[in-house]
Amino acid sequence: xxxxxxxxxxxxxxxxxxxxxxxxxxxxxxxxxxxxxxxxxxxxxxxxxxxxxxxxxxxxxxxxxxxxxxxxxxxxxxxxxxxxxxxxxxxxxxxxxxxxxxxxxxxxxxxxxxxxxxxxxxxxxxxxxxxxxxxxxxxxxxxxxxxxxxxxxxxxxxxxxxxxxxxxxxxxxxxxxxxxxxxxxxxxxxxxxxxxxxxxxxxxxxxxxxxxxxxxxxxxxxxxxxxxxxxxxxxxxxxxxxxxxxxxxxxxxxxxxxxxxxxxxxxxxxxxxxxxxxxxxxxxx
Numbered sequence: 692x693x694x695x696x697x698x699x700x701x702x703x704x705x706x707x708x709x710x711x712x713x714x715x716x717x718x719x720x721x722x723x724x725x726x727x728x729x730x731x732x733x734x735x736x737x738x739x740x741x742x743x744x745x746x747x748x749x750x751x752x753x754x755x756x757x758x759x760x761x762x763x764x765x766x767x768x769x770x771x772x773x774x775x776x777x778x779x780x781x782x783x784x785x786x787x788x789x790x791x792x793x794x795x796x797x798x799x800x801x802x803x804x805x806x807x808x809x810x811x812x813x814x815x816x817x818x819x820x821x822x823x824x825x826x827x828x829x830x831x832x833x834x835x836x837x838x839x840x841x842x843x844x845x846x847x848x849x850x851x852x853x854x855x856x857x858x859x860x861x862x863x864x865x866x867x868x869x870x871x872x873x874x875x876x877x878x879x880x881x882x883x884x885x886x887x888x889x890x891x892x893x894x895x896x897x898x899x900x901x902x903x904x905x906x907x908x909x910x911x912x913x914x915x916x917x918x919x920x921x922x923x924x925x926x927x928x929x930x931x932x933x934x935x936x937x938x939x940x941x942x943x944x945x946x947x948x949x950x951x952x953x954x955x956x957x958x959x960x961x962x963x964x965x966x967x968x969x970x971x972x973x974x975x976x
Contacts, residue, residue, distance in 0.1 A: 702970060703715065703719075703967075703970050703971065703974055704956055704958070704967070704970075706938060706955040706956045707955060707956070708955045710931060710936075710937065710938075710955060711938050711939065711955025711956055712955075713936055714910055714911075714912065714936035714937050714938035714955070715912075715938055717909065717910040717936040718910045718912060718936070718938065718971070719971070719974050719975065721909065721910065722761045722762050722763075722975050723761070723762070723763060724763055724907070724908055724909040724910060725762050725763055725908055725909070725910035725911070725912070726762060726763050726764045726765065726766065726902065726903055726906050726908040726910070726911050726912075727758070727759075727762060727764075727765045727766070727911075727912045727913075727914075727968075728765075728766045728767075728768050728899050728902065728911060728912070728913040728914070728923065729765070729766070729767055729768065729913075729914050729915075729964070730767075730768060730769060730895075730914065730915035730916060730917070730919075730920050730923075730942070731745075731747075731767055731769040731771060731776050731779070731780065732745055732769070732771070732916075732917075733883065733915075733916035733917055733942055733960070733961070734914050734915055734916050734920075734942040734961060734964055735747045735748060735751045735767070735780065735961055735964060735965075736748060736751075736779065736780070736961060737960065737961050738883065740852055740853055742771075742841060742850075745779055746779055746780075746781075747779065747780040747781065748961040748962065748964075748965050750965045750969070751780070751961070751964075751965050751968075752780075752781060752782075752785055752788075754965050754968035754969045754972065755785075755787070755788060755791070755968060756785060756786055756787030756788055757787065757968075757969065757972035758968050758969075758971055758972040758975070759787060759788055759789075759790050759791060760787055760789075760790065761972070761975045762790070763790075763906045763907070763908050764790050764791075764792060764902070764906045764908070765788075765790060765791050765792070766791075766792045766793070766794055766898075766899070766902050767780065767782070767791070767792070767793045767794065768794045768797070768798065768895045768898050768899055768902075768913075768915075768923060769793070769794070769795055769797075770795075770796065770797055770843070770846065770848075770882075770887065770889075770895075770919055771795055771796070771843065772795050772796060772800060772843060772844050772845070773793045773794070773795025773796070773800040773801065773802040773809045773811075774795070774802070774809055775795070776793050776795055776802075777793055777802055780793075782804065783804070783807060784807075785804075788804050789804050789805055790804065790805075791803075791804040792804070792902065794895075794898045794899075794902065795809070795811075796811070796843070796844070796845040796846060796889070796893065797889070797893045797894050797895055797897075797898055797919070798893060798894075798895065798897055798898025798899075798901065799811055799812065799845055799890070799893050800845070811845075814844065814845050815845070815876070815877065815889075815890040817875030817876045817877050817890075818845070818846070818847065818875070818877070818888075820874070820875045821847055821871060821872065821875050821877060821888050822842075822847060824871060824874075825840065825847065825849075825871065828867050828868065828871050829849070829864070831867065832863050832864050832867045833860075833863050835851070835854050835855075835856070835859075835860040835863065835864070836854060836855050837851075837853035837854035837855055837857075837860075838850065838851055838853070838854050838860050838864070839853060841885075843887075843889075845889065845890070846887050846888060846889035846890075847887070847888045847889075848885050848886065848887040848888075849864060849868060849885065849886045849887075849888075850884065850885045851864065851884045851885070851886075852883075852884040852885070857884050858884075861881075861884055861886065864886055865879075865881065865886060868886050868888060871888065872888045876890075876891075877889060877890055877891065878890070878891045880894075880918070880919060881918055882917050882918050882919050883916075883917050883918070887919075894919070894922040894923075895915070895919060895920060895922050895923035895926075896922030896923050896924075896925050896926035897922070897926070898923075899911070899913060899923045899926045899927070900926045900929070900930065903930060903935065908935065909934075909935060909936060910935065910936040910937070910938075911927055911930060911935060911936070911937050911938070912937075912938040912940060913926075913927050913937070913938070913939060913940065914940035914941070914942055914958075914964050914967075915940075915941070915942065915950060916941065916942035916943075916950065916960075917950070918949065918950075920950060921949060921950065921953075924939050924950065924953050924954075927939055938955055938956065939953060939954045939955045939956070940954060940955070940956045940957075940958060940964070940967065941953075941954035941956070941957045941958070942958060942960050942961060942963065942964050943957050943958060943959055943960055943963065
């Protein structure tokens with residue numbers, strides 16, 4: 692696992708890979724052709740036991756406002772409903788964020804700061820069956836005190852972080868929830884002590900790729916912290932093969948090492964992500 696970089700707010704860190712260094716150089720040299728994609732929870736906002744209480748790092752908005760006007764675009768790519776991410780990030784009406792887009796539910800929903808509107812297709816019909824069967828599935832899987840269900844509109848998430856044995860509950864529920872998802876034409880996506888049932892073919896990689904292509908960007912930076920960000924990492928790697936410069940940033944966590952192993956740059960959680968955004972804005976000044 693890579694170690695988080697340490698640097699001042701004015702200086703940029705040095706990615707450990709040649710591809711990462713090239714992408715950072717391209718972003719600074721041609722910001723108008725660059726986009727930045729950011730996960731929300733664990734990347735812009737610290738992880739908390741109750742996701743409803745998650746809020747963006749207090750310095751995130753000023754850093755984004757300083758950076759976003761210089762870029763082709765900034766996208767928050769999250770598994771949360773777009774409206775929830777907008778509310779928890781305090782993005783609506785924030786000065787300097789007119790070019791911000793929130794791709795909620797892994798891209799199934801889109802919120803644009805310019806219009807303040809959310810666009811989205813109809814929810815997957817299989818979710819109704821999952822919701823109906825879920826209580827019985829959880830009961831059969833064992834008496835896991837503290838496990839709770841988050842209703843996400845276009846997905847259903849089962850959290851084990853508050854359980855007396857978070858890892859044990861996660862392992863016990865993995866199989867039953869995967870079977871439940873499959874019966875209704877959905878997929879199960881594991882995360883940091885959370886198991887989410889959602890439609891197939893909807894992930895952060897697809898959302899990020901479509902966003903990059905729509906903007907015509909020649910450089911993309913993506914920062915994430917969890918297993919759900921791996922498709923976005925893979926998308927950046929594929930875009931590199933097409934000639935798009937890509938920088939992969941891991942918001943460091945002891946809970947998930949897979950991203951750190953693949954990242955060009957590891958920073959120290961949301962605080963490190965905000966420092967990176969500020970440093971980029973400072974360089975572009």
